[in-house]
Amino acid sequence: MNIKFALAISFLVSTISVCGQTYITNVTVLDVEKQKLITHQTIEITDDVISNIKKSSALNIPKDAVIIDGTNKYVVPGLVDSHIHFFQNGGLYTRPDAIDLQKYWSYTDEIALAKLEMETTLKRYLKHGITTLIDVGATYNFLEQRKSYSDKAYAPEILMTGPLLTTYEPEVYSNLGKDEPFILTQTIEDGINGVKAQLPYSPDFIKIWYIAGRDGLSIEASAQKNLPIIKAIIDEAHKHHLKVAVHAVQQVTAKLAVEHGADFLVHSIKDELLSPEFVTLLKTNKTVLSPTLQVHGAYRNTFGQRLEMSNYELAESDPYQLGSLLDLKHLSDTILIENYKTRTNTAKSIADLKKADAISMANLKILSDAGVLIATGTDAGNIGTLHASSYLKELQLMQDSGMNNWQILQASTINGAKIFDKENEFGTVSIGKKANLLLLDANPIDAIENLTAIHSVINKGTVFTPNELLPDTPADLAQRQLNAYNFRNIEAFLEPYADDVEVYTFPNTLKYKGKATMREIYGNMFKNIPNLHCELEGRIIKGNTVIDKERVQVGDKIKEAIAIYHIENNKIQKVYFVK
Incomplete structure (x- = not known):
């Protein structure tokens, strides 16, 4: 056929x-x-x-x-994720400005993969009940690509801005043409022209990256210095009937942005508790805020190699991007990796993260109690915040902040519609x-x-x-069990296997049969063996058979292995290990 x-x-x-x-x-x-x-x-x-x-x-x-x-x-109404990025894949290699690993995987290849995988990403969101996506920082290429999905039943509605307008641009993102996610705006004229440049691509709104302090000034002095540019961008966007979203994580930048017309704040304020005056300003202006509670910690926990994933995330995430997050355990640039690990695992770094998270959670409670419009958003696509599967964790963190389930459901549905005055749709x-x-x-x-x-x-x-x-492929199943192995999660590891799985020494010596025996063997391994990690060195896929070449660390020993997985009825039915 x-x-x-x-x-x-x-x-x-x-x-x-x-x-x-x-x-x-x-x-x-x-x-x-x-x-x-x-x-x-x-x-x-x-x-x-x-x-x-x-x-x-x-x-x-x-x-x-x-x-x-x-x-x-x-x-219930279809869910809204009010903060995602299609140009980012959620894996380890997606933000070279945060950690530059281009010697292993070029950013050109990473961008190409994001574009190639957009249809799969859309289906993954829909599978999780998310029927509306708001991309708050895209590229001209993605603005054009999204048009091809407007009439596809499997694609959520996509509301998208073009490149972020910013007074600070990481060098790695410059000179990328239509793949560039930033427009550098260092003057008022730059800001106005940055809005005009996006108009031919029909964006749904404009996004500002209000970054303060990168110019050597204090946060407040830097914010004031750049305010005329921010105001010019907002005014120009409103002149063309486009709303404006602003990345502002300090109270001073957020307050200045809202005072000058920002419609949508796309992160929590994490530097200090919100003043009553600022809360009143948000409510009076009907400004919507998306908390994005998990994204900061996901970066730190990935770099510090202390990342944890739930059974749900291990089963439902893009298995390849999730798997890449553990690559820091085997990449060859050990000096770079150890520097990141050491820096993010200092007592001060961990304390700073806990403090910022606590402030963000407390501020969300203040805002929700005051009746400020909160819209659920994940910031998915950033390192460690995976598309679609990260949505549940965001809801759970919102609940931990003190929001009740009705408030969370409102934030995930009708409030997302209100960002663009689409509550009648x-x-x-x-x-x-x-x-x-x-x-x-x-x-x-x-x-x-x-x-x-x-x-x-x-x-x-x-x-x-x-x-x-979005059915699993044989490679998906093989990758999922590999990920769970590396996370030492026995339940997630067993999930892709058939109950009567057969495990052989190649070519035909049966070692054992049944998931119960596998649970005992691998459960003991996960509990008792230190430094357990499997690196995938190569993979061949032929029909329902997946052949993996693996480099396995078991305690102080390194072993080379070949595993052959036979899939039947969407489960791993037989495994052959080649000695």
């Missing part, structure tokens, strides 16, 4: 086209604005719009309609709004983690089954 034809058939099976009408019957609707559950509802979807919502007993369903039984299920389960919905098997008000208990995702009126939207 032709491969492309087979893939097309597989994709059609995993979706339900709603040319006509689809009904979700007898479902509980979560009203995120009124914070209440509405039981026994039937939702009518016509094409890509919610056309009716009524008590199940009051709505007649045509015989030829598509019906989804919503009994004991919950429907999406963000609630309401008649006339876009049919971008999540059908859940459990109530997220009981536990915010239930937002991952996804039965179906409805996007642009099409119903998707998550696991069939």
